[in-house]
Amino acid sequence: MPEPPEKLAATNPVARVVVESPLPHLDRPFDYLVPDALDGDAVAGARVRVRFAGRELHGYIVERREDSDSGTRLSVLDKVVSPVPVLTPEVLELCRLVAARYAGTVSDVLRLAIPGRVASCEKDWTPRGDVPDDDSSLPENPAPEGAWTRLGKGAAFLQHVRAGGDPHAVVTVPEGYGPHAWPEFFAEAAVATLHSGRNALLVVPDRRDLDRLAAALAHLVPRGLVARLSAEDGPSVRYREYLRVLGGYARVVIGTRAASYAPLRDLGLVAIWDDGDDVHAEPRAPYPHARELLMIRSSQGQGAACILAGHSRSTEAERLVENGWAQSVEADRPLLRAVTPRVVNTADSFHQERDPLATAARLPHAAWQAAKDALAHGPVLIQVARGGYAPTLLCAECSNPLRCSKCEGPLHVPATGAAPECRWCGTVHRTVTCRVCGSQRYTVAGNGVLRTAEQLGRAFPGARVVSSSAGRVKDEVSGAGTLVVATLGAEPVAPEGYAAALLLDGDQMLRRENLRAAEETVRRWFNAASLVRPARDGGVVMVTAEHELAVGALVRWDPASFAARELAERRELHLPPAVRVAALTGPKDAVENLQQALAPLQEGEHEVRIVGPVPFDDGDYRTLCFIPFAVASEAARLLRAAKAAASAKRTHAAAQVRFDGLDLL
DNA sequence: TCAATCCGTATC
DNA sequence: ATACGGATTGAC
Numbered sequence: 001m002p003e004p005p006e007k008l009a010a011t012n013p014v015a016r017v018v019v020e021s022p023l024p025h026l027d028r029p030f031d032y033l034v035p036d037a038l039d040g041d042a043v044a045g046a047r048v049r050v051r052f053a054g055r056e057l058h059g060y061i062v063e064r065r066e067d068s069d070s071g072t073r074l075s076v077l078d079k080v081v082s083p084v085p086v087l088t089p090e091v092l093e094l095c096r097l098v099a100a101r102y103a104g105t106v107s108d109v110l111r112l113a114i115p116g117r118v119a120s121c122e123k124d125w126t127p128r129g130d131v132p133d134d135d136s137s138l139p140e141n142p143a144p145e146g147a148w149t150r151l152g153k154g155a156a157f158l159q160h161v162r163a164g165g166d167p168h169a170v171v172t173v174p175e176g177y178g179p180h181a182w183p184e185f186f187a188e189a190a191v192a193t194l195h196s197g198r199n200a201l202l203v204v205p206d207r208r209d210l211d212r213l214a215a216a217l218a219h220l221v222p223r224g225l226v227a228r229l230s231a232e233d234g235p236s237v238r239y240r241e242y243l244r245v246l247g248g249y250a251r252v253v254i255g256t257r258a259a260s261y262a263p264l265r266d267l268g269l270v271a272i273w274d275d276g277d278d279v280h281a282e283p284r285a286p287y288p289h290a291r292e293l294l295m296i297r298s299s300q301g302q303g304a305a306c307i308l309a310g311h312s313r314s315t316e317a318e319r320l321v322e323n324g325w326a327q328s329v330e331a332d333r334p335l336l337r338a339v340t341p342r343v344v345n346t347a348d349s350f351h352q353e354r355d356p357l358a359t360a361a362r363l364p365h366a367a368w369q370a371a372k373d374a375l376a377h378g379p380v381l382i383q384v385a386r387g388g389y390a391p392t393l394l395c396a397e398c399s400n401p402l403r404c405s406k407c408e409g410p411l412h413v414p415a416t417g418a419a420p421e422c423r424w425c426g427t428v429h430r431t432v433t434c435r436v437c438g439s440q441r442y443t444v445a446g447n448g449v450l451r452t453a454e455q456l457g458r459a460f461p462g463a464r465v466v467s468s469s470a471g472r473v474k475d476e477v478s479g480a481g482t483l484v485v486a487t488l489g490a491e492p493v494a495p496e497g498y499a500a501a502l503l504l505d506g507d508q509m510l511r512r513e514n515l516r517a518a519e520e521t522v523r524r525w526f527n528a529a530s531l532v533r534p535a536r537d538g539g540v541v542m543v544t545a546e547h548e549l550a551v552g553a554l555v556r557w558d559p560a561s562f563a564a565r566e567l568a569e570r571r572e573l574h575l576p577p578a579v580r581v582a583a584l585t586g587p588k589d590a591v592e593n594l595q596q597a598l599a600p601l602q603e604g605e606h607e608v609r610i611v612g613p614v615p616f617d618d619g620d621y622r623t624l625c626f627i628p629f630a631v632a633s634e635a636a637r638l639l640r641a642a643k644a645a646a647s648a649k650r651t652h653a654a655a656q657v658r659f660d661g662l663d664l665l
Numbered sequence: 666t667c668a669a670t671c672c673g674t675a676t677c
Numbered sequence: 678a679t680a681c682g683g684a685t686t687g688a689c
Contacts (some may be wrong), residue, residue: 019675023678030677053676054679070677648674 006076006520009039012064013075019052019059020093020107021516024640025648027105030075031068045085047117049078057197060087060110061435068182082143084122086114086246088263090300095261097296102659103639104286112282113261118239120199128248133194139220141191147184153329162192162268166303168326170317172559174339174528177493182309183216190252191220191306198250198268198304201289201297203260205277206234208475212493213254213273220250227263229255237498261295276314276523277489278663284514287658288604291316292482311559312526315519315570316577324513328560338556340534341501341539343555344370347546363459367502367542371483377538378499379482383528384452385505386470386487393420394433396441397647411442453485468492488524497533499540506545515575515665518550519566525554576662580632582625582639583664584657590646591621594655597637597642598625604632624665 001332013644016029032050034042042048056078068074087110095109123607141162148154151171160167172644173182186202193200204210210230217226227241227250238330244250246263253262256282260270272280273293280290292306298306308317308326320326331339346364371380393402393411401410411429420429420442425623433440457465468474469487477484480499484492488509488628509521525543533539545551553562571578584594592611601608608631612623627635639657647654658664 014677019677021676021678023676026676032677050677052679054681068677072675072677074677 006033007036007425009036009042012066013063014068014074015042015048015061016063016065017048017050017059017061017077018106018110019050019057020110021052022105022107023647024105024652025644027099027107027644029062031065031070031074033074034064034077038077040097041080043083043085044053044089045087046083047081047086049081051075051078054499060091060114062087062089062093071514073137080214082117082122083121083398084125084243084246086117086242086263087566088265090265091261091263093300094296095294096290097300098293099286100276100405100640101292101296101636102286102288102645103636103657104288105349108285108606109288111452112258112284115238115242115258116235118236120238121240121243125243125247127246133197133251135194137222138194141188141195143188146188147180150180150331150335152332153327158189158192158329159330161189161193161305164196164198164268166268166298166305168298168306168320169308169329170313170321170326171309171310172313172328172330174331174336174530174557176311176527180339181212181216182273182311183212183657185309186213186273186307187216187220189271190217191303193269193305194221194225196268196362198266199264200253200269200271201262201267202252202254202269202271203263203280204273205279206256208473209273209538210254210256211475217252217254224249225251227253227255227262229253231256231258240304242307246402249526257290257293260290260297267297267301269305269307270298271309273529274310275308276310276312276519278520281661281663285656285658286592287661288654289660292660310523310526311530312523313559314523315516315563315567318560318567319577321560322564322567330560338536339534340557341529341541342535343529343557345541345551345555346544347507347551349375356648358640361636362459362504363456363502364542364544367504367544368459370540370542371500371502372460374498374500374538374540375460375483376480378480378496378533379442379494380463381475381491381498381501381528381531382456382483382485382492383501383505383524384485384487384505385508390599393432393442395437395439396443397434397437397439397564402427402442447580456485457483465494486528487565489527491528491531493531497537497539499532499533500540501528501532501541503528503543503545504548506543506547510545510547510550514663515570516662518541518547519563521547522550522553522559522562525550525558530553574626576626576660579595579609580627580629580635580660581662581665582627582635583658583661584613584623584625584639584655585616585620585658587653588621590653590655593646594639594642594657595623595625597638598627600638601627601631601635608635 013034015032015034018029048059096104098109099106131132142148142155142158148158157169175181190200227245229241253264275291282288298304321328347364373379453467463483465483467485468490473490474492529541584591598608609626613621616622
């Protein structure tokens with residue numbers, strides 16, 4: 001069918017377009033002709049609509065060019081949705097690198113990178129142009145009394161950033177509240193970056209951390225230079241902020257994981273807080289992790305400084321220290337002694353001296369006593385496991401968790417049956433008897449924390465009980481006599497510091513069948529413990545768990561050694577993050593076909609270890625591929641090619657590839 | 666000899 | 678996915 005004769009753009013009449021197609025074998029740009037009428041709007045980076053294989057698809061112009069090398073007859077560009085160049089060349093390159101690393105499609109990554117359009121926000125958008133910045137209002141940096149100056153190598157690191165360098169650091173921050181807490185570190189690092197004439201990108205796990213970071217920045221950086229990118233702020237705020245970054249108005253971007261794609265130019269620093277938090281892992285294909293995104297960004301272009309920071313240390317961060325990619329910036333012993341609380345292991349005191357109320361609340365006596373004393377001097381934090389981790393069946397009298405009499409497995413009441421059942425061996429228990437008090441009445445611990453808060457409150461008559469958990473998170477608490485019961489990750493900050501913290505349910509967290517159970521537990525402990533006052537001001541942390549290494553790390557306040565031991569163990573077992581892992585899921589033949597693609601890597605020095613396929617769920621099968629870093633990019637390339645071939649030939653139903661999804665292990 | 670259908674392949 | 682082209686089949 002002949003195209004209707006149409007006048008084309010006089011110069012660069014060809015637009016190269018990436019289309020939003022989910023098909024892996026179409027993951028490449030296609031060329032279109034630009035009609036003269038669209039010449040002005042059809043700029044590189046603009047959103048467009050094009051005809052593609054008989055459908056109307058969205059896409060982005062990545063390039064305008066004089067001619068095409070496609071060899072086929074080109075279609076004409078249908079429509080420029082918006083002339084705002086939302087896809088910058090740097091972000092496109094980032095998306096391509098991310099797609100390659102995770103064996104995904106550029107189209108999938110673009111969906112994560114670019115926020116949905118809100119036309120009203122574009123009304124009078126213009127790029128800022130080359131107006132020189134007025135940096136005269138920025139504070140002295142690094143400040144002699146600043147947060148960085150307190151850490152070994154901290155001032156030198158910041159100086160290096162300020163001088164325009166691109167050093168990499170794993171930073172272990174000892175304090176979680178007060179004037180030297182982590183938000184100050186990030187704010188000061190952003191200022192150093194601005195001083196170097198470059199821009200900074202700071203990523204945090206959630207909205208609460210974002211608020212704290214914004215508050216710290218507000219003291220140091222003019223408000224107009226800061227943009228905040230968070231899905232929680234809603235589509236129009238997110239898009240408006242995105243456009244402020246795109247236009248060059250914002251020079252410091254703060255946000256949650258999707259902010260890692262912010263179209264910030266002249267990047268001088270990328271930083272991520274608490275990189276071990278699993279909310280940094282994107283739950284949509286191709287499942288990239290914010291830490292990896294930022295590391296890629298730090299290596300793009302001129303190179304940017306990179307900070308991986310936390311109160312503890314992820315095994316990934318430890319690996320980067322050990323292989324020399326990052327230097328370790330941490331507090332020396334004297335500073336730790338000065339600012340950290342006393343940590344006491346109370347696991348051994350459980351069966352001594354019982355207070356009936358404390359027993360009902362499942363509190364070791366020593367912990368109960370410490371909390372009771374501390375309440376007179378300040379707020380007290382009780383960290384409990386989330387509902388999902390808690391045993392599902394408790395004694396109605398004394399709240400002792402009930403266990404299977406045959407195998408010690410956890411009991412639950414199945415949706416269909418009336419009698420309790422063991423989760424491990426499946427035994428049905430027509431009657432259950434509490435081993436502590438002999439009661440035969442049981443209760444289902446459905447809304448875990450509320451119950452616990454109530455019980456804990458009863459153990460501390462006179463205390464004001466505040467509970468904080470997912471959905472009802474308190475940001476801040478203060479005052480003596482306040483007892484805060486918080487689930488993992490929902491701990492409010494006490495501006496004056498907690499007088500004490502009780503870390504309960506550690507054994508339950510450690511017992512989870514997950515590669516990261518210990519690492520994750522230790523991370524949660526340090527996050528809570530860093531909110532407690534220094535030992536010299538009476539601050540105390542009571543931890544109840546039997547895992548010697550984990551408890552020891554907290555008692556000695558030594559997250560780095562713990563991470564090193566964990567990593568050493570993973571290395572020995574050839575498990576992540578000592579190697580990368582790709583999970584292949586789908587119908588059996590599709591999975592087998594994909595794993596076949598890795599055959600060339602199954603011999604030689606850096607051998608890929610393949611486990612599976614084994615039945616997974618819903619009739620699907622799963623294969624795990626453990627891939628040494630030396631061959632990881634080749635493995636990703638092979639898997640991506642195999643996926644494309646399978647989807648082109650439709651010989652197999654789709655199988656999913658997921659790299660580094662550690663929650664699966 | 667032509668149309669209806671099937672299969673394979675490309676999709677600007 | 679769809680859409681198109683070339684091959685194949687079946688009916689005049």
